Amino acid sequence: MTSPVPPRQSPDKLWRSEGAPPPPPAPPGRRPRGSWIRLVLFAVVIYLLADLLLSLFGNGGSTSITYTEFTKQLNAGQVSEIFAKGDTIQGKLKNAQPKPDGGKGSYTEFTTQRPVFAEDNLWAVLEAKGVVVDAEPVVKERSFLVNLLISLAPMLLLVVVWLLVARRLGSGGMGGLARKGPPKPVTPGPGERRTTFADVAGIDEVKAELTEVVDFLRNPEVYRAMGAKMPRGVLLTGPPGTGKTLLARAVAGEAGVPFFSASASEFIEMIVGVGASRVRELFAEARKLAPAIIFIDEIDTIGRARGGNAMGGHDEREQTLNQILTEMDGFSGSEGVVVIAATNRAEVLDPALLRPGRFDRTVVVSPPDREGRRAILAIHTRDVPLAPDADLDQVARITPGMTGADLANLANEAALLAVKHGLTQVGAREFSDALEKVQLGAVRALVMPAEERRRTAYHESGHALLGMLHPGADPVRKITIVPRGRALGVTLSTPDADRYSYTEEYLRGRIIGALGGMAAEQVVYGVITTGAESDLEQVTTIARGMAGRWGMSEKVGRLTAIPGDSQGAYGLSSAPATLDAVDGEARRIVAECYQEACRQLTDQRTRLDALADALMEHETLDEEAAYRAAGLPRTAKSGG
Known part of the structure; x- marks a missing residue:
């Protein structure tokens, strides 16, 4: 197998390879100066937070009561100590009392406000009840540092967040990200x-x-x-x-x-x-x-x-x-x-x-040719036990356009299928099933009504029959009405040899074959369905390329009017009239190909029905069975 490529490292580990030794540990001895500074700052922050918490919650919290409730507790002899500042009175009770507002729990420390119009002889009552009048507040006020910390808390929070972001993005002045x-x-x-x-x-x-x-x-x-x-x-x-x-x-x-x-x-x-x-x-x-x-x-x-x-x-x-x-x-x-x-x-x-x-x-670096695909498959199957019927030459022949990564994935999928089937070797069937899975998608467990299955059979038969009849078309390798991926049925056609340039006849044959499914529905049922969506996408791409990229339209001329697939927004720009001409020529090409597809399927209606019946019976036909069901020899190519 090919030596695996090391996994891509994350940005913060870009410069450290897998085999690189870790950085040397710090020498023993005195703690670095920066560590002592961080330790002192941490201790100061902990002290301020502790002071704040004690100021807010350490006293248990005093309960605000009415002046009426205060006089009631005073007359009952429950008040043990008070501190007065202006009209504000703080105090303590001898025994805990239920909260007057009906809340849960009880209170022993209270705060109340003495009305300015109160004319009671409060001092005499306090002396009579033996209440201690203190000069120190019962509830301690917050310290200056705590008040300062509370006022600066939003700013400090922003500073901490900024420091965390800066530490994550990088350190060391104007240099880059933190790296070792x-x-x-x-x-x-x-x-x-x-x-x-x-x-x-x-x-x-x-x-x-x-x-x-x-x-x-x-x-x-x-x-x-x-x-x-x-x-x-x-x-x-x-x-x-x-x-x-x-x-x-x-x-x-x-x-x-x-x-x-x-x-x-x-x-x-x-x-x-x-x-x-x-x-x-x-x-x-x-x-x-x-x-x-x-x-x-x-x-x-x-x-x-x-x-x-x-x-x-x-x-x-x-x-x-x-x-x-x-x-x-x-x-x-x-x-x-x-x-x-x-x-x-x-x-x-x-x-x-x-x-x-x-x-x-x-x-x-282009995709490999047939011999190159054979060599790539040999590399990726070095550690794969192959069955005698596993022909890598045949696999290379039916995989035109595949890259090295595609072939590596194909070999791996075949090995996985062999394990799934309980086999000890990978054979031709595993490679064939793996190719279908890679190109067509996994089989879906979808139950279709009989009428819809027959319509799908005619749709796929239209694709296949036109591929068999039209000169220069790619040979049909397999037809199936078993749902795979997003498709209800699939017709697989691949060339016998790699192609590097395409004639106008071949491209028109591709369009006619792609329109074969829609044309078969039109010929047999007189209506079309939504099943030709992917076919129309392929047809549109080819027709626009013929008219606007490859100079196959007399009206547009021998020029490139639309960008290539790899150019995207960086391609050539054309005048609106030229683009309108490209669209018009693409419509003309598609219309002519569709008429030809309908004509050929009408003339070959007997073969179309026979191929659809065979699909209804077997669901999947390989290359030999498909040509036999259509009553055509494997090498026959006839326009009529």
């Missing part, structure tokens, strides 16, 4: 081995392109003697899953040099300047350990073309990009530091990043 030590190269963990070119297959031309980099890192003196300099940067571009990250690790493994790896998104943080600081440290450490490789994954995250920021471009992303440009200009090819970057969208990168002297080479 400088960047470290990625090293294999215990029991792992270095990734080499033996773990990469299906992209031999790319491996040959990178062999020079490996040879230079191994024998730099030979190149220096000839006055040759290695490219400073190599950009790997291609669809997701084609093995760009694996290639970079294989180059480092073959050369046996330190490998620094980071994702471009990990350079971007809230604080401006953090990313640039990290870039400086990364390149500085690579120079110390040269020859070395720096790998930056998904570089389009920070390498997009500049100038789109209305605030002047002084954001964190552009500062990080500027630092990368400066660092790549700051070392020569003789230093032995090679930067390898990967992206799925090379068209959005800044031109300054792609000029000679920075990323000198752009290597396109």
Whole structure:
């Protein structure tokens, strides 16, 4: 199996690889000065909080009572001590009394207000009842520090929150996030081995392109003697899953040099300047350990073309990009530091990043061909026990367009199905079922009415029959009316060989085949249903591409009027009249193909009924059974 890629580290652990040793412990002895300061501050805060709590709750809380209730308790001889300040009287009772407001519990300390119009001889009554009149308040007032703490509490809370956020984001002045030590190269963990070119297959031309980099890192003196300099940067571009990250690790493994790896998104943080600081440290450490490789994954995250920021471009992303440009200009090819970057969208990168002297080479990593898929499957099944009927050549033939990641997933799904079925080997059936699961989705336990099942059978038969009849169409591999994923039925068609360019006839055949389900419903039932939604999406994409991208419309002309799939908002812009012409031509192409689909299915109604009946009986038909049910030889292609 391919050596696993180390899991992506979180931003606060970006510079610490799995094999790097932990930071050395603090030497024994005196506690650092900062620790004593924090300890003193902690003690002060604890004291103030304790004082506050005691002031608020330590006295148990006095109960506010009416003056009438006070005189009643005084006449009953229950008052033992009072303190008066103006008209406010605080006091204590000899025995706890139930709260006068009907609340739970009792009270012994009270507070009351003496009315100014009261004419009772309070002092005489107090002397008669032996009440102690004290000069100290019964209920202690809050101290100055507590009052100050209460008044400053909101501000202190904001300061604490700010400190916590600052500690989380970073420390150490204007530097970056908190990190432990400088960047470290990625090293294999215990029991792992270095990734080499033996773990990469299906992209031999790319491996040959990178062999020079490996040879230079191994024998730099030979190149220096000839006055040759290695490219400073190599950009790997291609669809997701084609093995760009694996290639970079294989180059480092073959050369046996330190490998620094980071994702471009990990350079971007809230604080401006953090990313640039990290870039400086990364390149500085690579120079110390040269020859070395720096790998930056998904570089389009920070390498997009500049100038789109209305605030002047002084954001964190552009500062990080500027630092990368400066660092790549700051070392020569003789230093032995090679930067390898990967992206799925090379068209959005800044031109300054792609000029000679920075990323000198752009290597396109494309999906593998049939032989490449066979080699990739062999790598990913090295540890998988294969049954005698497991033909990797056949699997490679029916998986055109799949990338290395797709094939690795396919092999793993086949192994999982073998375990689920209680088998000791992975056979052809497991690979076939795994391919259906990957491409079509898992089987759904959906019970459909008989009439709806028959309508679905005609729908899928329309797709399949037109694929069998139309010249140049892809062969039909399987038909099923078993619900899978979001679909009620599926017709699987794949080419016998890889295709890299498409004729107008082939594209029209694709549209006719995709419209076959809707046309079959129209021919048989006279109405159409919502089951053709995904078919219409495919048809719209192909028709608009024919009219607006590939110059297959006389009215639009030989020009590209709409952006490609990978360009998105960065594609070409056209005049509204041109876009209207593209839409009109796309409608014309689809209308012509739909009429042709209806005509062919009407002429071949007998074969359509036979194929639908076979689906109703067996639910799933493989390639041979489908052609036999339609009464057609496997190689027959006829327009009539």
